[in-house]
Each structure stands twice: as C-alpha cells, then as structure tokens.
Amino acid sequence: MDKAVRTLPWPTYDKGNVFVDDEDLGAPRQALANRLYFRYDYRAYNDTETGRFEAALRRYLGVPHALAVSSGTAAIALGLMSLELEPGALVACPGFTFAATPSAIMLAGGRPLLIECDHNLHFDVADLERKMSPAVRAIVVVHMRGFASDMPAILAVANKWNIPVVEDAVPSLGLVAGGKHTGTFGDAGAFSTQSDKSLNTGEGGFLVCRDATQFAKAVVLSGAYEGRFKRHFAGPPPEICDLDYPLFSFRMDEIRAALAHAEMARLPRRLEILRSNYDYVVDQIADLERISVRQPVIPGSYLGDSLIFRLPHVSNDHVVQVAAALRSEGVDARALASANDPNVRCFWNWRFLFRGKSPAEIRALLPATTQHLSHAIDIPMSPTLTRADCDDLIRAIRKVMQRRASSHADLAPRSADVVETAEAK
Ligand SMILES: Cc1ncc(COP(=O)(O)O)c(C=O)c1O
Structure with a gap:
C-alpha cells in the first residue's frame, strides 16, 4: 500500500503546538x-x-x-x-x-x-x-x-x-x-x-x-x-x-x-517564522497550475498562518476529495465548503441569521462567495512548523495533485462558468 507522506499529527494549537516559551x-x-x-x-x-x-x-x-x-x-x-x-x-x-x-x-x-x-x-x-x-x-x-x-x-x-x-x-x-x-x-x-x-x-x-x-x-x-x-x-x-x-x-x-x-x-519572531514558512511552501507549489493560491490585496499583506488555495476548475466534490487525500497524507486540510463538515466560516452555516430559510436559499444570497468557497482548501500553518513539516506539506500537495491529475481528467482546467458545485445539486 502507498505510504503516507507523514504519520505524525499535523501541528495545530488544539494539539498543544503553541508558540509559548x-x-x-x-x-x-x-x-x-x-x-x-x-x-x-x-x-x-x-x-x-x-x-x-x-x-x-x-x-x-x-x-x-x-x-x-x-x-x-x-x-x-x-x-x-x-x-x-x-x-x-x-x-x-x-x-x-x-x-x-x-x-x-x-x-x-x-x-x-x-x-x-x-x-x-x-x-x-x-x-x-x-x-x-x-x-x-x-x-x-x-x-x-x-x-x-x-x-x-x-x-x-x-x-x-x-x-x-x-x-x-x-x-x-x-x-x-x-x-x-x-x-x-x-x-x-x-x-x-x-x-x-x-x-x-x-x-x-x-x-x-x-x-x-x-x-x-x-x-x-x-x-x-x-x-x-x-x-x-x-x-x-x-x-x-x-x-x-x-x-x-x-x-x-x-x-x-x-x-x-x-x-x-x-511576537516579532512568531511573525517571521509564519512568513518564512508560508513563502517557502507557496514558492514550492507555484508551478502547480491547477492550484490558485490566495493572493493578498497588496503584495506582502498576509501573516502566513493559513494556506488557502482554490481548485477553480473542478467540482466541489473533487475539492472535498482532494482535502480528504491530503488528510490521508497526514496534513490537516479542510475543504471550506463540504456538505459533511458544517464549517462556521461559511455563511450558509449561520442558520441563526436566517431562520426558516433552506441552505440553498441562504447560499443564493451570496452566489459568488458560495462558488469561491466551494473551490477552497484551508490548511493551518502553525508557527511551530519546522522546515521538515513544510517539506511534508509540499510533498503531500504535489503528490495528491499529481495522482489526481493522472487518474482524473477532470482536474484539467475547464471554463469557470460551468463549474458544478455541491449546492447546485
Ligand atoms: C474572524 C474572527 N472573528 C472573531 C473571532 C472570535 O474571537 P474569540 O474567539 O476571541 O471571541 C474569531 C475566532 O477565531 C475569528 O476568527
């Protein structure tokens, strides 16, 4: 059987990987x-x-x-x-x-x-x-x-x-x-x-x-x-x-x-580490054409504690599968919009705001945001990440994208306006 890129847990604050001296x-x-x-x-x-x-x-x-x-x-x-x-x-x-x-x-x-x-x-x-x-x-x-x-x-x-x-x-x-x-x-x-x-x-x-x-x-x-x-x-x-x-x-x-x-x-040291790890990882996946890494509004205006990228040319189902494949490689990746994961960063899960409305009705309020989130994968990058952890992340992303590209023609770019999303089903 294929060996996972890493077996150690992905470092996150809720596993105790915190920047406290x-x-x-x-x-x-x-x-x-x-x-x-x-x-x-x-x-x-x-x-x-x-x-x-x-x-x-x-x-x-x-x-x-x-x-x-x-x-x-x-x-x-x-x-x-x-x-x-x-x-x-x-x-x-x-x-x-x-x-x-x-x-x-x-x-x-x-x-x-x-x-x-x-x-x-x-x-x-x-x-x-x-x-x-x-x-x-x-x-x-x-x-x-x-x-x-x-x-x-x-x-x-x-x-x-x-x-x-x-x-x-x-x-x-x-x-x-x-x-x-x-x-x-x-x-x-x-x-x-x-x-x-x-x-x-x-x-x-x-x-x-x-x-x-x-x-x-x-x-x-x-x-x-x-x-x-x-x-x-x-x-x-x-x-x-x-x-x-x-x-x-x-x-x-x-x-x-x-x-x-x-x-x-x-705090300055923490910020330096976040930035240097983030830039390193983004640089090493820059050639993966199917991935659109989130861009800042002005150059450099990001902390680097979360890697968000979109797969703009595939369905939400595939984005969910890519996130699952990354998790199998040992990285805590999350498809932001997954039917089985009520992520409270997605507005359609704020049901407290929209009593009586169905999820489809709520999504229809912000169609563009719905579409962009349905393509997005979110990976936490704790300041405790070592260079070896960053290399694992790079290897996992490259491996999953290459494997899916060779087994699924649907990872190839398609016209953005024919993208299916789970919510359209
Ligand atoms: C964007 C944003 N706003 C507000 C909050 C709430 O912060 P707190 O948990 O300290 O109330 C969070 C928590 O993560 C957040 O991500």
Whole structure:
C-alpha cells in the first residue's frame, strides 16, 4: 500500500503546538502569586498587568487607546456598541468570516448585512457599494485568515456614506498593510488572544480606538463601573456619565494580561517564522497550475498562518476529495465548503441569521462567495512548523495533485462558468 507522506499529527494549537516559551510563564505565575486577579483594585493603572499590557499594545500598534477584554467577540461588539448605533441597524460584514463576526454584530443589537467575497476571499468592495443605502449604519471588515482587506477602498465607501468602520482584526495581529497595522485603519479594531491567535492566553482579546469618547464608552460597557473608566486616561477623561451605559463584564483579568504581555516579546519572531514558512511552501507549489493560491490585496499583506488555495476548475466534490487525500497524507486540510463538515466560516452555516430559510436559499444570497468557497482548501500553518513539516506539506500537495491529475481528467482546467458545485445539486 502507498505510504503516507507523514504519520505524525499535523501541528495545530488544539494539539498543544503553541508558540509559548517557558520564559513567558514567569509573568502569569507572579500574577497568580500576587493574589490580585481583578484589574480594578487599589493599585494605580500603570501598576496593574492589564494596564501594562494595554500600554504595550498602544506602543506596538501606534494607537492612542487600547482596552484588554475577555474575547475577540466581546471586542468587536464593544467597538460597535460604543458607536451607539440605533437598535436593529444594518451592519455590513463579509460572507467569509468566523461566525463570531455576525454574532458580535447581533450582540451589539445590529443586523448583519452580508457582503460577497471575491475569488481571493477578500471583502468585495464592489458588492459593498452595490448594497450600500442609508439603512447601513456601519461596516465590519475582517482580515480573514491573516490576509488584510482592502482598507483604502473600504474606507472610501465608508467616508462617502459617512459611517464608521470596525475592523475584525482578530486573525491578523502583527500584520502591516501599506505601512499600517491592521486594526488601526478604522474607528475601532478588535483582536483576540484565543489560543490560535498571535498572542495566546486561552481566551481573551482587546479593542483599540482612535477617539477618546468612543473609547471611554467602550471601557464602561466592558464593565468599568463607578468611575473606574477614568483610570484609563492619563489626563482629564472625556465627559461621559458612566451610569448612561450598561455593564457587560467583558473585562480581562490580571493573569491573562500578564501572559499576553510576556508573549509580546516573541511576537516579532512568531511573525517571521509564519512568513518564512508560508513563502517557502507557496514558492514550492507555484508551478502547480491547477492550484490558485490566495493572493493578498497588496503584495506582502498576509501573516502566513493559513494556506488557502482554490481548485477553480473542478467540482466541489473533487475539492472535498482532494482535502480528504491530503488528510490521508497526514496534513490537516479542510475543504471550506463540504456538505459533511458544517464549517462556521461559511455563511450558509449561520442558520441563526436566517431562520426558516433552506441552505440553498441562504447560499443564493451570496452566489459568488458560495462558488469561491466551494473551490477552497484551508490548511493551518502553525508557527511551530519546522522546515521538515513544510517539506511534508509540499510533498503531500504535489503528490495528491499529481495522482489526481493522472487518474482524473477532470482536474484539467475547464471554463469557470460551468463549474458544478455541491449546492447546485
Ligand atoms: C474572524 C474572527 N472573528 C472573531 C473571532 C472570535 O474571537 P474569540 O474567539 O476571541 O471571541 C474569531 C475566532 O477565531 C475569528 O476568527
């Protein structure tokens, strides 16, 4: 029998392959020993772990305000809530993102308006423009799988309609696009520190903001009661009354803040490894004509923690089979759109948004995104990947593509507009 390229498990965060150094553990241990786990105690803001973490984030991202919170979802919701949109306001967001993005819009009292993604799975700005109306009160942009969205184009639409932009930068901490960190282009940027992200505290997140008053509201909403929001300002705080806002207890605790802050020291190294592994693999499969590797909106605007490629000329069934063949070779590949895998990054699985609609009716809402996702394969590239792991990945992709090409004429390019998709059946 044919021998698999690798038998070792493919390294991913949920198997413990995380970029955490023993040195990083000293700070949370000390925070535990201090027995002061709540961020708002008798200490001065700058003497708390959360305060220090926020200061480091401000420096790193070059933003005036940062707030550590309990999750990326909470950060997106706070970014929107602090804009005080009217209840039920339409908020545009892409159809390719984790289900947490539309969920956060709902948490903030809004209604998601789904926007198409282009063939590179980026927010389709032309579709955004088509769907804009006075009822759309904000845009949530997502830098999905560490690829920057086209921020100048999206901001131009937002400016034309005079509406705010919140960036779901959860998957993209450390990514610089056009000289600026993702998450710092819009009115607010949301990040996560869940284990699969650039900083790993198990769960957690943070929000960055430009405007001091919006930030003050976000701080109160996150659970800073009885004047505690004022501690976040070195000078006079904005004149808001905190009793005007509900308290959602989205605060980050001291132990996680200590860990996240410690991990920031190694973030540049993590980013270097991701980029160098990704570029190496992409270079080594560049000659495979049937594969279209996801392209960035501007050269270099990706992190490299996920390899997404499309097989644009074959049916969804074949894409699913290619992903299965890669898994048999020992690589955790996933066809993004597979009937047997309810992937919550595909909008048709957000049934909570479309009660009463059939999957086919939901897919028909974004036909282009449906088609592009039906061709896509997603492979996680952990920062713990060694060169040998990358070589396995290259060998597995080459082997599967060559084998399928020799046994299936259907892997040869066909006209894109006659592509069958599972959902068309
Ligand atoms: C694009 C995107 N947005 C939001 C989230 C939610 O982040 P969290 O799990 O920290 O709430 C995720 C989680 O992976 C995500 O990928």
